[in-house]
Amino acid sequence: MSTLSLSSAFVLLLRRDLVLAYRRRAELMNPLLFFVLVTSLFPLGIGNDPKLIQAVGSGVIWVAALLAALLSLDSMFRSDFDDGSLEQFMLSAHPVSILVLAKVLAHWLVTGLPLLLVAPLLGVLLALPGDAIGVLMLTLILGTPVLSLIGAVGVALTVGLRRGGVILSLLVLPLYVPVLIFGADAMETAAAGIPATAQLSFLGALLALSLALAPMATAASLRVSLS
């Protein structure tokens, strides 16, 4: 058996997951549709007063992004768990946390990144000012990887359960609170015409922290779930 370097294992796994996602591209649209749908439900619920919509807009977009991320989480390890390839990753010579990182990156590229594409549209729908839309993109770039990384821990803990979905949301949503706070607050600050660098820095710090710690926790959780 030929030995594989860690970096090429990372790239191979990333490419494999991207190809798998591409083969099922119909599924890719679902979290995106959900994101748009939930966001457009809010004006229907609270009325069409533009001032009111503008006031709650940043919070609504971020809550919808949180829920969309939550909805897409289950697919992260599900098929690999079902067909046994997850066990093969565990047996490989490479550190599981790095392989997990490749899977999380692939997952973010197919579920987190597309949110960025529709976000400006939603910003317009919710009457956000131009500056806030730019900041919205920045917060999503910094925030959605955190959602995927933290979510990976929750998915890894619940992947063996038959009805893990509800528990997954119970585990993961409280941990999403800081991202929600800083993400929505950055947009509100920007909408008020004040630079939102502080909130963006906090989001960056959250990203750095979760990038360092979450893969290890995920790897440990996967070992528990597969035992």
Added chain:
Amino acid sequence: MIVRFFHRMASPMHFYRIAGLFVPWLGVLSAALLLAGLYGGLVLAPTDYQQGESYRIIFIHVPAAWMSLFIYVVMAAGGLISLVWRIKLAEVIAISSAPIGASFTFLALVTGSLWGKPMWGTWWVWDARLTSELILLFLYLGVIALYGAIEDKRVAARAVAILALVGVVNIPIIHYSVEWWNTLHQPATITKFDKPSIHLSMLVPLLLMALAFKLYYATVVLMRARCEVLERERNSRWVQSLVEPAAR
């Protein structure tokens, strides 16, 4: 020598016996302190010049809030010990702590809300501490739900240990982000009970109550852990010899 001591102590049979000896004493001590603290807090302590009598709920509220955080840390520490050294007893303690911690968190929320009604005029304010306490309750409920959902309790305990560790890393982050959010959204118009300037006649009952709550937790966690140990070791000989004579 120390290692041997720990291994002896951590053996389920030994733990069951020793904990059984401790439980009544801890319980009595906790009840005595509870009575003393309640008497000092509800009768002896003077009325607050700003808040009147309604401040007295802090003698329950503050210790409960302290316990809610303390128990989570205990749970995470137990989780760490069980993951690193594979001491089963640490798992048992961590698992047995979760419902107690959730109860204390709930108690802190309810008493905070009861105190908020006369002070703030509403049952619920999105105050930073109340909000992070609420999220703490969700974290506890997540732990309990995860433990309940995994059928193999050994696996469940390890999953819970990881979750508790993730939670304990996140609690300070959540707390400070909630505080940040609160200062931006809500002007600080609320006059809070000022902790450092608390009078001795209020501080003593408060500390007595805190100690009573700690001992109560110790009592109940040992009781719960004894049950859990029995259930886990139900196939071992010592449990059967413990149960059989009573059954016959």
